[in-house]
Amino acid sequence: MSHELTPRMWLTAFLGIARRETLRFVNQRGRFLAALVRPLVWLFIFAAGFRAVLGLSITPPYQTYVLYEVYVTPGLVAMIQLFNGMQSSLSMVYDRETGAMRTLLVSPFPRWFLLASKLVAGVIVSIIQVYTFLAIAWFWDVEPPLIGYLTVLPALVLSGLMLGAMGLFLSSAIRQLENFAGVMNFVIFPMFFASTALYPLWRMRESSTLLHDICAVNPFTHAVELIRFALYGKLDLLSFSVVTGCLILFFGAAVFMYDPAKGLWARRKGGL
Amino acid sequence: MLQDALSIQNVSHNFGRFEALKNVSLTVPRGSFTALLGINGAGKTTLFSLVTRLYDNASGRIEVAGHDLRRAPGAALARLGVVFQSRSLDTDLTVAQNLAYHAALHGISRREAMTRATEVMAMVGLSDRLQAKVSALSGGQQRRAEIARALIHRPEILLLDEATVGLDVKSRAEVVELTRDLTRSGVSALWATHIMDEIRPEDGLVILHKGQVLADGSAQDITAGGDLTRTFLRLTGENT
DSSP states (O other): OOOOOOHHHHHHHHHHHHHHHHHHHHHOHHHHHHHHHHHHHIIIIIHHHHHHHOOOOOOTTOSSOOOHHHHHHHHHHHHHHHHHHHHHHHHHHHHHHHTHHHHHHTSSSOHHHHHHHHHHHHHHHHHHHHHHHHHHHHTTTOOOOHHHHHHHHHHHHHHHHHHHHHHHHHHHHOOSGGGHHHHIIIIIHHHHHTSTTTSOHHHHHHHOHHHHHHHHHOHHHHHHHHHHHHTTTOOOHHHHHHHHHHHHHHHHHHHHHTOTTTSTTTTOTTOO | OOOOSEEEEEEEEEETTEEEEEEEEEEEOTTOEEEEEOOTTSSHHHHHHHHTTSSOOOSSEEEETTEETTTOHHHHHHTEEEEOSSOOSOTTSBHHHHHHHHHHTTTOOHHHHHHHHHHHHHHTTOGGGTTSBGGGSOHHHHHHHHHHHHHTTOOSEEEEESTTTTOOHHHHHHHHHHHHHHHHTTOEEEEEESOGGGOOTTSEEEEEETTEEEEEEEHHHHHTTSOHHHHHHHHHTTTO
């Protein structure tokens, strides 16, 4: 038998991993609903309440005053991707606990490729969720230009990859599912709230310069802004650079951590 | 001359200060059924984790069908079929979907995977369960389905880590017999176990204890035709 991995075999492996992720997603309909209900609750209830109390001045990329629902939508889109990234991370930890992870890692393909395939498969699932959310939001008067639905796609791919890579990295450091509550409290919630998902940066500065600075360096802020600008057919170069840089950093760290020779698991009994 | 299906030479592994494996060497000849016998904690799973590259073998040399695991991990792993100690089928999916996923991880197309899935499920006696959800299978059937999965990419050697744990007596005997039958068709098997009655005199036998190989040969030669339990207790000093 030849041991050369041909391009066709690489493609087959990627499609196999993507198919499995999609099948799991389809089989877990509750997961799809939960992923949609969360941002919709924020849009329908939270945003409606905040519309009355939170005034927004004209902030790029908007060229006029916008409803709070319109402002918050890119943040909720990024929230879907953030939670999807964490869901993938959770499923990696679950796979490790059940032993399914080993099936993946004893494949003859290099580990970076297996992790990247899993990452891309997760992003595909998150993009389906995002477009479903945007379709529902349309009926709630969130109507970006039609071209925005197309131009936001590359931004969703990039931000989804970055947030998914962060999830992969976190999954490599979490030993048990029980530790995941800590990730929610110490990573997800601070990332989401200390960002421009819910309020613009200038609003933060009014209340706390320190909070403003934290928000400005938060990678999630840049994922939100990348999506916000792309939804209006524009590119925010700073956000693009930060999200790309963080993607490289998080994915590199995840590959390092899952490396049998170097990673955190290399010398731990029980291992992967 | 044909290379051994598996060759492990002078492999050691530590967890911190704990020496899990100490200079372990063993070979699995082609087409043989070799039992790796040791009590819990002997180092069997650590050894399997090194051979499957879940851990890095920093010392010594591991070759699968002549392919060095460090230098050519892809070629070596392509020739390994593994049944892990803990069950690892995805219970949300059907057996066919699990097999197709595993085949894809070896670069085998979906169409080819389905043809092979039918073959390997017939080999393990589960032809009628291909489209069943894994959660609908009994423990013994799940183990056999895992063996089918391990065979789908046509490996040269099967590693089975305590594959009968949790099975009833009948299922256990069936799984051991199935693996022996496979070795008659040319696949080699390294069978890690702590259960003496799974080993026959004609089997290859490696006794691993506290991370060290105490005996390596045929079960017949190691026991000198006597009782395996007594031989094991004598060699390991566990009877004192």
